[in-house]
Amino acid sequence: MTYIESSTLTAIAKDYLEELKKRNDPLKARDRLKIPLQEMPSQDPHIRAKNLEEVATGYTEEQAILEAMRCLQCPKEMCVHDCPVMVNIPVFLKYIADGDFQSAVDEIKKTSLLPAICGRVCPQEVQCQLNCTVGKSLKDVDQAVSIGRLERFVADWERKQGTVKLPEIKPETGKKVAIVGSGPAGLVVAADVRREGHEVTLFEAFHKLGGVMRYGIPEFRLPNDIVDEEIETLKKIGVKFQTNFVVGRTRKLHDLITKDGYDAVFVGTGAGLPLFMGIEGENLVGVFSANEYLTRANLMRAFEKDKAATPIYSSKRVAVLGGGNVAMDAARMSLRLGAEKVYVVYRRTEVEMPARKEEVQHAKEEGIEFLFLQNAKRILGDEKSRVKAMECLRYELGEPDSSGRRRPVVIPDSEFLLDVDTVIVAIGNGSNPLVSQTTPDLKVNRWGNIIVDDNQKTSMERVFAGGDIVLGAATVILAMGEGRRAAKAINDLLAEDLKKNQS
């Protein structure tokens, strides 16, 4: 797959659509399977590697209609079952194919409140698109209908029209709910609980809202404006936001219930505790967790080097350790901040990489070099304790491990030096200890993740939890799925309370 200019992609789609319109007979499944998959238009890699504008620029109307026409409207609806929030995908795709974009977005919003975000950052290839009949028929999951891109298309279309509809809110119940953390899980709970007429206050430790969507995922993948607009919608329906409020410290969790009169609390504090490799030299100057690097660049806006007060390390040669989406984000961000050479060092092969294919593809197009079957052994510093090189080891794949992936095995005496001045560690996150440290009643497992039942209820009365603080580091949409379940449980609990009050 090589880079194709947006104008070319659009022209091809237009021509194809014209041809289809000339036909008089209805399209058969065979015809639909012949429609070429519509590639996502994107900025030229050479240009975008130097800016923070969004890389993927979005389908044109012709491309969207054509891509939606690829859906066979099959009765299996595997896509719906594989979606954590069960969006009615075939229905919204049909609307797009018919050119009725408003109905398409209305349909999505019945189940997913943040389509502009999900359309951008969901790992569709392992969810709704994984078992798509089109992909199966063409024997290639990458040939599945591009559901995510279409979701994004209609969400963006609606924003451009300025017709974003507010969900209906039931009459006020007088019940109060506190939500801790304004990431994807918290936002979903806020919306779902508010719709039932309960008063909702969302507490955020940072000065900006959005959680990982703000501090972690860079603007070139998810622009801040999109996150802002989704939050603006919540403000319009009456959700209150309290920033710079660290639940567990500014106020203890149980005080929210016993002293402040909240009838339920949802904890969605995320997986913010970066893991390190535990290798020699990891505390040298120039070694960062991906969280730190990205937080400085995104949340603290250090990419605006002349304006922002927060500094970011000036790097020429960068090694990023890890193979997930966060590793891709850190690598691509360092390139945009002026690094001349960026490596992603991963101890397995490309097949085992957890990052989304599209992100890996984008990173490659931008000139990032992938060093597979290699890993850091130690980091070397100069006389000022600044990183001057990284010693690596080569690996080969052995027997499958407990995760089913083939275990990487060190090749003895395979050490070699990588000439780098910066190392970014992106090997995952543990659970943030802030709430659990000050809330002894809240049961956590040995990794510090909050233990919940099938309804996301914790060991504490009236306290629910979801997202990465429960799952470990996962994805935006899985967090939303958990948020949805928690919101239902909270709404059920409060409905019961109200019933008791009446009788």
Next chain:
Amino acid sequence: MNKIIDKKQLSKDVFQMKIEAPLIASERQAGQFIILQIDEDLGERIPLTIADADEAAGTITIIYQVVGKTTHELSQLEPGKYLPVFAGPLGKPTHIENFGRVVCVGGGIGTAPLHPITQALKNAGNHITTILGARTSELLILTEEMAKLSDSMIICTDNGSAGRKALVTEPLKEICSQDPKPDLVIAIGPPVMMKFCSLTTKPFGVKTLVSLNTIMVDGTGMCGGCRVNVGNEVKFVCVDGPEFDGHLVDFDNMMMRLNSYKEFELHNHNCHLENQMSSLEKKL
């Protein structure tokens, strides 16, 4: 938004501010800190220890030294102005109990975080010996407040302009040599002072706590920028600290990490000077 209630200049570069923050004032405990920003969009987050709090008035006191862009700008703000970002209290509180005989060592601005800890230790019934040190007499802060809390107090300056002409480690060594030995030493000040206090007490086997002020971004455990080697473990100052056993802290690594952005700060500082120059020129 938190209102600046009062501002006092304690020495050439050291300022004290009272900030309206009722929740923090009621929740804070000795040893904890806050994080503030001057500008919500482009400002940096800086951690500052809580020097005192008045729960009834709903205020806390911060004391800071002007060392960079943000602390400089903060020192220019007058009472009545608001700080857009003010979060806390952060960090684990100091473990307070009646240890017996405690020596509290404060170096320069380090006396600010030492003050509430000494207060709490005094309230718990400890016998307090305080050693305060600074380069010159003008750089000593909170001497009266600390004297009130102390059973005895020793002042040292590098040039002898107040108290003994000595480093704080000198009287600290003398006290550790006495019988009975102190039960606990708390040393807060510049990293190099904390390092040498810890080295001084180690041969005597006197437990020594230090409070670290490393580079931080979020202050909630999320970035790991504040990590330090403590014994054989990597700890995060913001959620595991800020207090650690001084005998286990790798101060050399910590001091080197504190210099991570020296070049950037120098540039920033120069930019700031240039701005001042140009604004002065405009006025002329």
